[in-house]
Amino acid sequence: xxxxxxxxxxxxxCFALTSLNAQHDxxxxxxxxxxxxxxxxxxxxxSCSDGHEGYDPASVIxxxxxxxxxxxxxxxxNLPLPLFLYAPGHxxxxxFSNMLGNDEELKSVDGYVMNHGRVNRLADTAGDAxxxxxxxxxxxLHKVEVDTTGKELDTYFAKINGKEYKLNAASxxxxxxxxxxxxxxxxxxxxKNVFTMLFAALLLIFLWMAVARGYKKxxxxxxxxxxxxxxxxxxxxxxxxxxxxxxxxxxEKFQPFIMTIFFFILFCNLLGLVPFIPGSANVTGNIAVTxxxxxxxxxxxxxxxxxxxxxxxxxxxxxxxxxxxxxxxVEVLGLVIKPFSLMVRLFANITAGHIIILSLISLIFIFxxxxxxxxxxxxxxxxxxxxxxxxxxxxxxxxxxxxxIFAILTASYIGAAVEEHGEAAHA
Amino acid sequence: xxxxxxxxxxxxxxxxxxxNMGAIGAGIAALGAGIGIGMIGSKATESIARQPEAAGxxxxxxxxxxxxxxxxxxxxxxxxxxxxxx
Numbered sequence: 207x208x209x210x211x212x213x214x215x216x217x218x219x220c221f222a223l224t225s226l227n228a229q230h231d232x233x234x235x236x237x238x239x240x241x242x243x244x245x246x247x248x249x250x251x252x253s254c255s256d257g258h259e260g261y262d263p264a265s266v267i268x269x270x271x272x273x274x275x276x277x278x279x280x281x282x283x284n285l286p287l288p289l290f291l292y293a294p295g296h297x298x299x300x301x302f303s304n305m306l307g308n309d310e311e312l313k314s315v316d317g318y319v320m321n322h323g324r325v326n327r328l329a330d331t332a333g334d335a336x337x338x339x340x341x342x343x344x345x346x347l348h349k350v351e352v353d354t355t356g357k358e359l360d361t362y363f364a365k366i367n368g369k370e371y372k373l374n375a376a377s378x379x380x381x382x383x384x385x386x387x388x389x390x391x392x393x394x395x396x397x398k399n400v401f402t403m404l405f406a407a408l409l410l411i412f413l414w415m416a417v418a419r420g421y422k423k424x425x426x427x428x429x430x431x432x433x434x435x436x437x438x439x440x441x442x443x444x445x446x447x448x449x450x451x452x453x454x455x456x457x458e459k460f461q462p463f464i465m466t467i468f469f470f471i472l473f474c475n476l477l478g479l480v481p482f483i484p485g486s487a488n489v490t491g492n493i494a495v496t497x498x499x500x501x502x503x504x505x506x507x508x509x510x511x512x513x514x515x516x517x518x519x520x521x522x523x524x525x526x527x528x529x530x531x532x533x534x535x536v537e538v539l540g541l542v543i544k545p546f547s548l549m550v551r552l553f554a555n556i557t558a559g560h561i562i563i564l565s566l567i568s569l570i571f572i573f574x575x576x577x578x579x580x581x582x583x584x585x586x587x588x589x590x591x592x593x594x595x596x597x598x599x600x601x602x603x604x605x606x607x608x609x610x611i612f613a614i615l616t617a618s619y620i621g622a623a624v625e626e627h628g629e630a631a632h633a
Numbered sequence: 634x635x636x637x638x639x640x641x642x643x644x645x646x647x648x649x650x651x652x653n654m655g656a657i658g659a660g661i662a663a664l665g666a667g668i669g670i671g672m673i674g675s676k677a678t679e680s681i682a683r684q685p686e687a688a689g690x691x692x693x694x695x696x697x698x699x700x701x702x703x704x705x706x707x708x709x710x711x712x713x714x715x716x717x718x719x
Contacts, residue, residue: 547704554707555700607700614697 218482254345254365261576263568270564271488271557274323274398276303279483284308287401291318291325293391296337303395312343312364318391319364319373321346326373327391328364341366346373379494399495402487406473440465443613451617456624460617463506467499468613475556475605479598490608491557496549503616504545511623548615555608559601566594655716662709669702 277285286304293299299316306320307313317328317337328336344365351361363370376393396404413432420433429437448457448464474489489495517523519537521530569590574583677695681688 547708550708550711551704554711555703558707558710603696604700607696611697611700611704 254347261568261571263565263572266568267561267564269322271491271560272324273492275320275325275393275395276323277398277401277483277487278323282309285483287398288396289325290394290396291391292394293317293327293337307343312346314341314343314364314366319343319346321362321373324375325393325395326362326375327389329372329374330390332371336366336371398487399489399492402477402484402489403474403495405484406470406477406489409473410469443468447614447617451614451621452624453621455626460506460620464613464617467503467616468609471499471552471609471612472606475608478556478560479601479605488557488560490552491560493549493553496553499552499612500545500549503548503619507616507619507623508541510620514625514627515623544615544619548612552608552612555604559597559604563594563597563601566590566597655713658716659710659713662706662713665709666703666706669706670699673698673702
């Protein structure tokens with residue numbers, strides 16, 4: 207058993223070392239002009255045959271933080287994921303992401319093109335002939351356009367049969383409030399983050415079913431096996447979070463929810479720290495995921511609000527009448543701001559950690575001039591790996607503390623909502 | 634156009650895209666986080682020195698409070714990032 211474990215560890219370790227290429231090999235065109243106010247080099251790819259020069263850490267880091275429609279195992283090998291794409295007027299397109307070709311031979315199917323891991327679509331100006339059927343794409347071009355307000359936009363073009371067609375990214379769910387916008391298609395695919403969330407959910411189901419089986423088997427006896435590993439966790443959750451925050455009377459109803467929140471966020475954080483498949487996805491560092499978690503926590507807290515909770519929020523007793531309308535505004539804003547803070551805290555903590563670790567690993571490629579200098583790369587390796595080891599320990603701590611904070615704050619909001627009259631200290 | 638005043642103005646009030654204030658804002662937020670977590674750490678070590686039996690409780694309270702302070706600083710860093718993106 208010990209030998210098998212060692213062999214497995216060695217195998218996994220060697221596999222992880224095979225990912226030597228960090229950046230997509232479509233070449234970089236080098237700096238923009240020096241006096242346009244840019245404070246970092248943008249790599250602009252303006253023709254298909256641009257050579258392989260320079261290394262752009264910003265785009266590599268953002269590529270690893272962002273979601274993708276395929277799951278990159280090692281450079282050039284992608285696990286294909288299911289695509290569900292809908293374009294108003296053109297219906298659904300389904301398939302696996304390898305129908306859009308691999309890194310060398312790109313294809314356009316129904317106008318959909320794979321652009322650096324995300325599915326983009328030819329803009330409607332391409333005409334109906336290009337928006338149906340299959341075409342071979344020569345390459346993806348990246349140009350920086352300045353729009354009417356002077357803002358710089360990254361636009362991508364697909365070169366098919368010598369002509370360049372503008373590409374649109376998917377419509378975003380918030381309608382464009384935070385950048386992005388509504389374009390000509392909606393992307394409902396199983397992406398890298400969805401795959402990892404489902405994987406984390408499966409892991410959790412297996413784990414806790416094993417624990418439940420253990421409890422059935424050891425009824426009345428001391429715990430054994432996986433039971434004794436998990437018992438300190440959920441006893442801690444119950445005694446330090448649920449009972450103090452929600453109270454003895456109501457905590458049982460919400461204990462499964464608090465435990466789910468804690469363990470789901472914990473497993474997603476830990477999977478994000480593993481640098482290879484099935485773990486390399488940045489799930490909790492995606493603002494949509496944390497927004498969903500915060501919305502669910504808010505819905506659970508507010509639908510269980512009793513009369514006293516809403517009374518305190520909307521017309522607070524115990525203060526002078528002329529202050530009450532002001533307090534109503536403040537409290538209603540607080541109803542929105544508290545889940546919002548849950549969302550931003552988790553997102554920022556996890557994303558910041560990932561960005562720091564990716565930057566430190568990028569040092570290797572920066573010092574080694576993207577593969578050209580072995581001495582530089584080794585120096586970068588020594589420095590980068592030392593700091594990364596240190597940062598990963600901090601990230602491990604953050605991976606455990608952030609779910610705890612999310613759970614304890616959710617429990618306190620639920621506790622405030624279900625609190626009985628007479629328990630709080632009234633003025 | 635190598636005059637220092639012109640360069641300073643173009644650095645901070647660039648009309649073509651956002652100026653660099655986002656990064657400066659994020660730096661100031663990191664300053665606030667440093668001060669806050671430093672105070673938490675110093676008070677925690679003082680309390681442990683006064684009462685070593687309570688070291689476990691004090692340590693957990695310290696880590697929890699540090700996460701809250703860091704959360705506040707990271708809000709500001711996210712706003713700094715938004716300055717670059719939006």
